[in-house]
Amino acid sequence: MRKKVHNGLIYFLESIILLILIIIIWCIASETGYINEILLPSPRMIGQTFIKKLIDKSLLIEIGISIGRVLKGYMCAVIAGICLGVIIGLSEHVHHMTKIIIQILKPIPPIAWIPLVILWMGIGETSKVFLIFLGGFFVILLNVIDGIRYIDPKIVEVSSAVETPKMKYIFQLVIPAAMPNIFTGLRVALGTSWSCVVAAELVAASSGVGYMISNARNFGQMDVVIIGMISIGVVGKLMDEILRLLEKKILAWNF
Amino acid sequence: MDYQNEYILVKDLRKIYARKKHHDLLVFDSISFAVEKGEFICIVGGSGCGKSTLLRVMSGLDSDYEGDIIIDGEKVKKPDKRRGFVYQEHRLFPWMTVEKNVRFVINDGNEEENKKKVKEILELVGLKGFESAYPKELSGGMAQRVNIARALVNKPEILFLDEPFGALDALTRIQLQKELLVIRKKQKNTMLLVTHDIEEAVFLADRIIVLGNRPAEILDIVNVNLSETRERSSKEFQEIRKNIYKYFEYKEH
Incomplete structure (x- = not known):
């Protein structure tokens, strides 16, 4: 040890x-x-711009806006993913019925949805939140379904032998047993959602880290672009760490 | 033979295991025996002979069989809380404490009562003080005790035990065998235990059903006329053991 x-x-x-x-x-x-400093700014330049952006708080504000969007879309993905995942995972019938649709929809990257989403929802907040939702939803859904389908049938037999009521079975057995898989889904999905917010903001936004990058690009400020990139990376890593800690706490029995 | 008044009656039991790519497998055929209330029956047989399947069928866990299994005048079709089952592996839920694991299988009664029930049963199997432990913190013997407690908590009339001590070391196994007899004395359950350990069967059983191999058939039903406290090294004990052992000796054809 x-x-x-x-x-x-x-x-x-x-x-x-x-x-x-x-x-x-x-x-x-x-x-x-x-x-060539025009192609790749020096760390010194990046550092100076970084400090400037910290002092005028603009960096934190943009990051905060992006995180806010991610949390909205991600929470929707978590709720929808877990609820639908439980329904599909519990029923062999529903699973086979929905399998093909899910398998076809899943590989479509959220970016490919952008034209339709903008057409449907405009370039406001809803469309961004929806893209983030798409980025997380399928990952969570599939992990929940797999987690439930691969529960050890021997453990299920313990429950069915004593005629456990359905709700007790779902909440005390199915969901906890699938929890390690569900958490894997939650963690991967948070990463993909986070990538999506940037993609969404690159296309149509007037705030957020993605906007910061695309705006800086128009003015040739590669130092700001790199600061934006690194911020995305650092925030992504931090969010994953938070979920990892949460997982260790909630799934203490599994470690 | 008139079986009408028997507590448990197994008659002309036949089980076919359907397989996709091979021929269907006849697990056992024309198995008949009866069990009296309060009896301790051990079923011994080689590995893969179908003895666990016989137990699963009798308890209702596996309802795909031909023939009759009648318990207390009722045909067995599905599991029932009047019948407890101790699984070969402990099958505890790793996310629940010992206490919650046992409580999970109670599906009626009020909170207070159930709490008391669980407490009593954990005391009976010697797990007092381990209520809030998680399965990963338990030794194999302890986990098996919880498994037994879970089977007992609904106060079953019959307890089915499927090689409950098979995975334990010899000393723990002997200890748990003794404790099982203590439990039986207190709870007065009818017990059916499957094992491949002949000594275990002789130590525990009132009668031993000896199963032969594929398709399984009853080779013998041995009465164990020994006193309640059995000495493994005694001559009578060894005599019975030898008698059963001869069924499993390697025969040259």
Whole structure:
């Protein structure tokens, strides 16, 4: 146990060192003129712009707006994904009936929906939230369905042998048993939802990180573009960490 | 033979296991026996002989059979809470504490009463103090105790046990065998236990049903006329053991 903690710390330090190393090389290459600053701004430039954007709070505001949108769309995806997933997963009949539709809809990336979604819902908030919803929904749905379908039939027999009422069966057995899979879905879906918000904002928005990037692109501010990109990455990682902690807490029995 | 007044009656039982790519498999054929109320029956047989299937069919877990299984005058068609089943693997829900695992199988009565029931039964199987433990924190023997508690909590008249101690180490197994006899004395259940361990059968049973291989048939029903407290090393014990063992000795054809 002690050794495991020890190794974890070393890996973490190593990954930080690798990161710093890459930045240092990038710095040196920029300062010595190996890299054209118009094509790739130097870390120093990026750092300066970053501090400026922190001080005038514009970066945090844009990130906050994007996160707000993601949370709305993602929550819709969670609720719809789990409810429909439970219904489909519990019934062999419904599962076979819906299988083909789901399998065809699933590979369509949310970006491909953009023209239709804008036509239907305009370029306001609803269309963005809907795209985020699409980005998370199928991942959650499929994981919930699989989680339920692969519950050990031996455990189900314990319940059916004593004629457990349906609701008790669903809430005390089916959902907890599928929870590890459901959580996998929730985590992957949060990542895909987050990617979708940026895609949505790149197309039609006047706020958010995606807007910040596309706007900076029009003015040739590659430093702002990179700050936007890194923000997306960092926020995505942080959100995943939060869900991971939540998972460890809720699924303590599984670790 | 007149079986009409028997507590449990199994008559001309036949079970076919339908397979997709092979011929259907006849698991057992023309199995008949009767069990008296309060009796402890052990069913012994080699692995894969269908003894677990026989138990599942008798308890109602598997309703796809031909012939008759009549318990207390009623034909068995599905599981019933008057019949408890101790599974071979503990089958505990890892997300529930010991107490909740046992409570899950109670589907009637009020909260207070059920709480008391669970408490009593956990005490009976020697799990007092482990109510809030999770299955992953339990040893194999403890998990099997919970499994037994879960089968007992609805106060079944008959307890079916499918190789309940098969996965345990020898010392734990002997300990649990003793405890099972204590439980039986207190609860007065009729017990049917499937095992491949002949010594276990002789230690526990009033009568032992010896099953032969595929399709399974009853080779012998052995009365175990030993005192209540049985000494494994005694001559009488070994005699019965040897008698049963001879059915499973390798025969050259």
